[in-house]
Amino acid sequence: MYKYNEFDTAFLNERNAQFRAQVERRIDGSLTEDEFKPLRLMNGLYLQLHAYMLRVAIPYGTLNSAQMRALAEISEKWDKGYGHFTTRQNIQYNWPKLRDVPDMLDALAKVGLHAIQTSGNTIRNVTADHFAGAAADEIADPRPVAELVRQWSTDHPDFQFLGRKFKIAVTGSSSDRAVIKAHDIGLRIAERDGKAGFEVIVGGGLGRTPMIGKTIRDFLPKPDLLPYLEAVLNVYNLLGRRDNKYKARIKITVHENGIDKIRSLVEEQFLLIRPTFSGVDQDMLRDIETAFAAPTWQQKPLTAYEDAYRVDPVFRSWADTNLSAHNADGYAIVTISLKAHGATPGDATADQMRLMADLAERYGHNELRISHEQNVILPHVHKSDLPLIHAELQRADLGTANIGLISDIIACPGMDYCALATARSIPVAQEIATRFDELKLEHDIGALKIKISGCINACGHHHIAHIGILGLDRAGVENYQITLGGDATMTAAIGQRAGPGFSADDIVPAIERLVYAYLDLRTDPSEEFLQTYGRLGLAPFKSALYPEVQAPKVRAPEVSANAA
Amino acid sequence: MPSPFTPKIVTASDLLDGDVIYQTEDDRWSRNLTDAEVITDEAHSQIRLLDAERQNIALVGAYLADVNIGANGPEPVHFREDFRRTGPSNYSHGKQEGASNV
Ligand code: HEM
Ligand code: SF4
Numbered sequence: 001m002y003k004y005n006e007f008d009t010a011f012l013n014e015r016n017a018q019f020r021a022q023v024e025r026r027i028d029g030s031l032t033e034d035e036f037k038p039l040r041l042m043n044g045l046y047l048q049l050h051a052y053m054l055r056v057a058i059p060y061g062t063l064n065s066a067q068m069r070a071l072a073e074i075s076e077k078w079d080k081g082y083g084h085f086t087t088r089q090n091i092q093y094n095w096p097k098l099r100d101v102p103d104m105l106d107a108l109a110k111v112g113l114h115a116i117q118t119s120g121n122t123i124r125n126v127t128a129d130h131f132a133g134a135a136a137d138e139i140a141d142p143r144p145v146a147e148l149v150r151q152w153s154t155d156h157p158d159f160q161f162l163g164r165k166f167k168i169a170v171t172g173s174s175s176d177r178a179v180i181k182a183h184d185i186g187l188r189i190a191e192r193d194g195k196a197g198f199e200v201i202v203g204g205g206l207g208r209t210p211m212i213g214k215t216i217r218d219f220l221p222k223p224d225l226l227p228y229l230e231a232v233l234n235v236y237n238l239l240g241r242r243d244n245k246y247k248a249r250i251k252i253t254v255h256e257n258g259i260d261k262i263r264s265l266v267e268e269q270f271l272l273i274r275p276t277f278s279g280v281d282q283d284m285l286r287d288i289e290t291a292f293a294a295p296t297w298q299q300k301p302l303t304a305y306e307d308a309y310r311v312d313p314v315f316r317s318w319a320d321t322n323l324s325a326h327n328a329d330g331y332a333i334v335t336i337s338l339k340a341h342g343a344t345p346g347d348a349t350a351d352q353m354r355l356m357a358d359l360a361e362r363y364g365h366n367e368l369r370i371s372h373e374q375n376v377i378l379p380h381v382h383k384s385d386l387p388l389i390h391a392e393l394q395r396a397d398l399g400t401a402n403i404g405l406i407s408d409i410i411a412c413p414g415m416d417y418c419a420l421a422t423a424r425s426i427p428v429a430q431e432i433a434t435r436f437d438e439l440k441l442e443h444d445i446g447a448l449k450i451k452i453s454g455c456i457n458a459c460g461h462h463h464i465a466h467i468g469i470l471g472l473d474r475a476g477v478e479n480y481q482i483t484l485g486g487d488a489t490m491t492a493a494i495g496q497r498a499g500p501g502f503s504a505d506d507i508v509p510a511i512e513r514l515v516y517a518y519l520d521l522r523t524d525p526s527e528e529f530l531q532t533y534g535r536l537g538l539a540p541f542k543s544a545l546y547p548e549v550q551a552p553k554v555r556a557p558e559v560s561a562n563a564a
Numbered sequence: 565m566p567s568p569f570t571p572k573i574v575t576a577s578d579l580l581d582g583d584v585i586y587q588t589e590d591d592r593w594s595r596n597l598t599d600a601e602v603i604t605d606e607a608h609s610q611i612r613l614l615d616a617e618r619q620n621i622a623l624v625g626a627y628l629a630d631v632n633i634g635a636n637g638p639e640p641v642h643f644r645e646d647f648r649r650t651g652p653s654n655y656s657h658g659k660q661e662g663a664s665n666v
Contacts, residue, residue, distance in 0.1 A: 048582070
């Protein structure tokens, strides 16, 4: 697996020492909060509703066992014994004390982890398909490219003070699991005439103005990547608006100028920049690729797996939902659900983290991944080891068989933690999961993605959910708005608003009505929710949500930008 | 006629651990809303907020929050302040854990 080099280590140590001194100066009063805030944010330290929060980057979602163990230890030593995995493939600690944060950062640096560029108007943690290097449908592992971009963008002098944060995602497959169309730049590894390259997508984003990214270059030869990205960033730096924070993302630049104008400006820039890249970056990339080489696969009989699959219905149900096709014979990708019914989506206790680290070490070539769907992945597991793994996961409350189902919900921290929230999101997820578990319906319902955000910033990806839920504050009361038909894949789409919002008490029954409507409307169990929605549109779902259609007394309030 | 003044308290986050704190009448900071000084007058509220903002070393982000006066003293008006007072609602592990203030 890829290891950071000495330069990275020295850089991290220096940054941490700097921040330690800044924390001391804040505590002794030499720095005011106004002076300190940008410094702490640069180091991933936020102040939330009840405590500080430290956001640790997990570049392209890849961890080894030692790193996962370190995350567990840190949570026990300096937090409340758990961590929260997020849609940005980060882990967040919700309860650090200011004085302890420098020690936490040092402990992270020992295993090559850090909190740099997890915040601020920089190029953020580069995300990638969580099945990278393992997926059966993969053209190439996207992580070397993600790592190259990370090295190029980290501390890049031109990109420390962008107009706004900038997020890049990479996928190496034809199917998109990295939500590349909702990122500032999305890269899809592609092939043309036997040559490797990328489809480059630009201007996607969620937040208060959701936009689906547009293709700016349908095929970019692989060696041209960094000069091309630099050209995009230069054009953004030049054209991007700095007068209004809400219009500063590149999605607005693309929207206001049109993709064609952006494209021609980028191509112009690109021609100027390309000669300044000597090819060193391609040598670097080759080295990185070697470091990411696939493990040596083993040939073992599959009997243990096949027997368990035949005789153990609990194992079979888990195998049917939580395994994905691997590119090596006899192997599977295991998704470990951090969505036990009624639990907080994305939370893992220190013991659970340690168990996952142990399993990865024993059975999984020492590799773990964090998905943007807030689950943990063992990317390389031989099928013969699956029954043992499943048994251990079950003992640790990690054996829930619900990946891709209605209870596999993405939920942002919402008002239980987040200072920006207008409503809670986690409890809504907990209630939906508990309710559908009671109904024993979720396997029958099949593939269905619910995503919940606690404010219009959309950290919970609600716009691109099959069923999206957005928590708002309506005159001092929590109110939940439903959007339908969003899609996070290569056929990305923003969901449509279904109508007036629901109170905290009414939102779960509303979701229930919606799901029953789908069960009635689908042609047969193979027609997924999104397909039924695509076939029939909003109308039948709307009547399920609002059965009392006759002249609603209160007009639907429009969502306004400042909904609070 | 000017609308009547909604009673207020001064609240902030503790500098060292980020915990929710409330300004008391005798210029201490309590973790407990019931200890908070209830301010019933606009001019005084501004003075008390300035008092808080001067304490760079103790706290972060002081502001005035509306309260109702209940049987046990101040009660939050807005649900956000209610969560700040008690801790996360997904399960008990914030202030509510082992606290006598709820
Ligand atoms: C509690 C601290 C957090 C703060 C202060 C925060 C702040 C924000 C803000 C202001 C935006 C809107 C950006 C824009 O439209 O320009 C945003 C978007 C986003 N955040 Fe967060 N967020 C937090 C937590 C999270 C968490 C926990 C996740 C992952 C679960 C996350 C992932 C995202 C994503 C995916 C987006 C939308 C994508 C985009 O940038 O367009 N954030 N966040
Ligand atoms: S969507 Fe809003 S409430 Fe949720 S984490 Fe982001 S900023 Fe906080």
